[in-house]
Amino acid sequence: MRKVETKNDQLECVMRTLRECCGVIAARLLSEEEKQMVLDLEKNVEEKIVFGMCKSLNEGMRAALQMEFTVAMVIQSSKFPYPHHPHVSMKCDDQVIGELITDVGTLEELKKNSHNFFLWENFVVYVKRLPKDPSGRSKLRFIYPSREAIQLQGLPSIKCSAFGTPSTEGDVLIKRMLDVSSEEGVVGTCLVSFILAK
Numbered sequence: 001m002r003k004v005e006t007k008n009d010q011l012e013c014v015m016r017t018l019r020e021c022c023g024v025i026a027a028r029l030l031s032e033e034e035k036q037m038v039l040d041l042e043k044n045v046e047e048k049i050v051f052g053m054c055k056s057l058n059e060g061m062r063a064a065l066q067m068e069f070t071v072a073m074v075i076q077s078s079k080f081p082y083p084h085h086p087h088v089s090m091k092c093d094d095q096v097i098g099e100l101i102t103d104v105g106t107l108e109e110l111k112k113n114s115h116n117f118f119l120w121e122n123f124v125v126y127v128k129r130l131p132k133d134p135s136g137r138s139k140l141r142f143i144y145p146s147r148e149a150i151q152l153q154g155l156p157s158i159k160c161s162a163f164g165t166p167s168t169e170g171d172v173l174i175k176r177m178l179d180v181s182s183e184e185g186v187v188g189t190c191l192v193s194f195i196l197a198k
Contacts, residue, residue: 010157010196011069018071018192021151023079025187026178030070034177038072038170038191039065045167051119054090054140063146064164067193074180077188082163087147090125092140098125149192157196164191 018027030038042061050056064070073080090098101107101122110116110124117125131137149161166174166189174189175182 005157007196013157014069014152014155014194014196015071017155018073018151021075021080023076023081025074025076026180027071027073028178030072030177030191034072035065035070038166038173041173042167042170045169050142053119053125054137054142056142056144058144058164058167059146060144060162061164061166061170061191063162064191064193067160067162068195070191070193072174072178073190073192074175074178074182075188075190076186078186080188080190081150082190087145088123089143089145090140091143092129092131092136095129096126097129097131097140098123149194151192152194159195159197161192161194164193166191 015027015029018024039062042058042065046056046058048055088100089096098119101110101124107122107124111118115127117127119125131140144165147163149163151163152158152161171189174191175187178189180187
């Protein structure tokens with residue numbers, strides 16, 4: 001007779017999977033109180049102007065903090081398997097005003113157009129799309145979208161997952177929560193959250 005897997009068994013399996021990922025220094029579940037602390041801090045950060053342009057909205061962190069289980073992780077970013085450059089776009093409501101471009105040919109074409117401005121090497125701002133009126137400009141946001149946690153793909157116990165990359169301030173708080181002190185640029189943090197399949 002096959003043993004029925006309990007919720008605790010599923011949780012232990014997920015935690016073991018995360019801890020065994022290359023580059024993991026520390027990982028643990030956050031309490032509801034800790035999740036609220038991180039969310040409050042991230043909301044405060046979102047009110048600041050970034051890149052001299054507009055406020056931000058970290059959908060990845062918000063999604064990760066709203067799921068049933070949220071694991072805070074301290075990682076060696078050069079070894080941990082995840083996209084090292086956060087996905088980001090600039091939007092006003094649903095219109096894309098700026099975005100990361102990874103295709104070299106597209107990038108070269110966009111650079112030829114004087115109506116495009118590059119915040120960095122591969123992030124284009126479509127100047128003609130920038131809102132002209134103050135009300136439109138106040139809606140402009142850098143969006144860090146929610147992504148699936150690739151570290152949990154293929155686990156049968158996972159119903160859905162989310163991956164979040166914190167702000168610099170969030171990074172400091174998470175390291176403090178996990179009792180890891182490091183100012184090395186290659187030591188970062190992330191949140192991996194999930195809902196267990198019933």
